[in-house]
Amino acid sequence: MKFNLGTQTHYKSNSQLARVLTEAWFAENGYCPACPSEELTQMPNNEKVVDFICPDCAAKYQLKAKGQHIGKSVANGAYQPKIDMIRAGTAPNWFFMEYDKKDWLVENVMLVPAHFVTPDIVQKRNPLKPTARRAGWVGSNVLIGKLPLDARIYIVRDSEEVPHSHVRKGWKRFEFLKTQKLSAKGWLNDILVCVRHLDKEFTLGEMYEFEDRLAVLHPHNKHIRPKIRQQLQVLRDNGILEFLKPGTYLLK
């Protein structure tokens, strides 16, 4: 998928051009993964955290574009306001776009639904130096690599658009997370990361092998094994897992 370079020749810097092109691409190709709307409405430029909003269901989206590989971490705005929004349940969903700045090709666009996002995946950056224009300002990195694969839904992969129905299905599958508390979400994410390391059919014993690793992530919890069982239950109740027989699970 290529950017429409049409009349975009009068920009001073490449970063300004990139911003205009990526937003234009989204205005033209973007759609709402949360509902059947095939349109998104672009927000005015002064709206800092929301770039697009769905005219039907009001889902909010923030777009971050990078002229290089997205990788495991993306720099993403001021730290504290982001944490406050996540805690308040008002954080937007994210679209992360990766483009080739030589040929102006859209290579990958990844959706991260807000219902997966917890404060754990937002890393605080060092404050800007006293000599900086915005001295003392504290930015953040979004640690996408810490999220389970299910939280990273491709809408464009290797320059090919993924069918809308597929994207919407990926969204719907985990929409139940919206009703979970933040602490529960953190656990479910970590358990899902473990499940994704195993075969589709796996045993409780295999899950217990992640006990040490989970204990490091949740140092205040002294009952890791019961927690693992409880989270597997939550995943089953929400149709993500199937219990085949005692101690044996299937990722659907």
Ligand SMILES: [Zn+2]
């Ligand atoms: Zn919508």
